[in-house]
Amino acid sequence: MKKLSFYLITLFLCIILAGCAETNILDRIGLTTLVGYDIGSEEENIKTTAVIREVSPEFQSNVEVVTAEEATSKGARVKTNRKLSKKIMVGQMRVILFSEEIAKDDIHYFIDAHLENASVSNGVYMAVVEGPMSSLLEYKYENIEDIGQHIYRLLEQNIESEYMISSTLHVVARDYYSAGRNIVMPIIKRDEEFVEISGIAFFKDGNMSGRLSAEDSFFVKIIRDNYKHGNFQTKLKEEDISPSLMKNSFDEIPLAFDTVKTDRKLKLVNSTTPEFDLNITIKGRLLELRSDIDVGNPKIVEELEKGISKNLKKEISRVISIGQKYESDVFGFGESYRSSVRNSKLTPEKWHELFKTMKVNVKVDFKLVRNGVFE
Structure with missing residues (x-):
């Protein structure tokens, strides 16, 4: 009897609540x-x-x-x-x-x-x-x-x-x-x-x-986060790569790759300036290469990796400089500064002033994996 009363009361409450709901x-x-x-x-x-x-x-x-x-x-x-x-x-x-x-x-x-x-x-x-x-x-x-x-x-x-x-x-x-x-x-x-x-x-x-x-x-994301996947296209210039690789090409070498894995490490090395070391390691597959470069030759692949690393370093530094010009730290350097400097009492106003003169030492290490695999 008590169980029956309990079920009836519960059912009655559900009906009342349902009737009140919009x-x-x-x-x-x-x-x-x-x-x-x-x-x-x-x-x-x-x-x-x-x-x-x-x-x-x-x-x-x-x-x-x-x-x-x-x-x-x-x-x-x-x-x-x-x-x-x-x-x-x-x-x-x-x-x-x-x-x-x-x-x-x-x-x-x-x-x-x-x-x-x-x-x-x-x-x-x-x-x-x-x-x-x-x-x-x-x-x-x-x-x-x-x-x-x-x-x-x-x-x-x-x-x-x-x-x-x-x-x-x-x-x-x-x-x-x-x-x-x-x-x-x-x-x-x-x-x-x-x-x-x-x-x-x-x-x-x-x-x-x-x-x-x-x-x-691509560069904004790779500066602020670890990149997991996605295709990217770039063009290697004469200043990026050795003359031996450019001899059968035009003034630049267009290529596309996708990233297999990236590892981003940011370290504050000077809190006064401030100054950071930004080390980025990228493992990527070569998807397309508009050149007669022999990607089956390990020595040529090593030169190609150096050229891509140099090109990416230059582009990453360029994007950081543009962020400083706009006084917009979309990369999160300020968060790293705040967590690294004890009692920094960081405010947006204070960081904007520091960010404009901030120095970043960029190092990129690009490695080709399964080179020669094309889509």
Whole structure:
């Protein structure tokens, strides 16, 4: 009898709780997959463009791109709701985009706003848009049905393949609130019927301070993280390689390789300057070589390895110098400084001054494995 009473009470409570819970029936809501932020027509306003997928009772989906302008992002969301027959939900949002104007102004407000929203996943991707936001999101593409989902897949596959730096909300917020690291994001743009990643954006204190080409993402990633996989192309110049290897080539030797394993070691050797030793070991497979070089000859392979090492060292040093020019430590040297110097009391302002004059001794040791294997 007691057991029966217990089960009846439990069932009654479940019914009561289920009745109190807010239900979101799929055909009554619009799922926001992407949100883009731009400067409004009035300077203090925010122009918000949302890509929303609606599902009908017959399970047919429809994608709408809706723009609203208000003083806050929450106000823009309310205004967008007034334009649609279905309630907008952000639980399925996958991408947050910023126009260059917004990115150069300051994005910390948007970082905080989305961190405080429990409905928004910390895994949502963030990126900067080159050119007008409307041109990217409102354009009628011939072969892209859902521009929100398309941009999400574009970022996802390039980040997972390690062709691009990760820029989830979690990573961006971590870098923003770190005293010794700055934000870095992909830049995307529309190129006729395609959407492409065109570069990477460097930030200082939440403001976009400069950009690099998308190809340079390889160097940024290899400086700040251990690289696991992914293809890379470079061109060896005359100053990189011995004259004997250049005799049957033009002024440069194009080649492509993929990385099997990298090992990055960063050490602070002088806290006053400051000065770091950055040692990077790379094991890679040669995928393509536009030259008559005999990669079956061990001595020639050794010369080729030295040439690639020299070339990568030069490019890595170049990218670090550009970061110093933009006053943007997207590499995390400041984090290493803070953990190495006792009672450093590092602040973003203090590190920006040190970072501008920082010295990095770069050493790259590239080794070819299974040389001669081509795709």
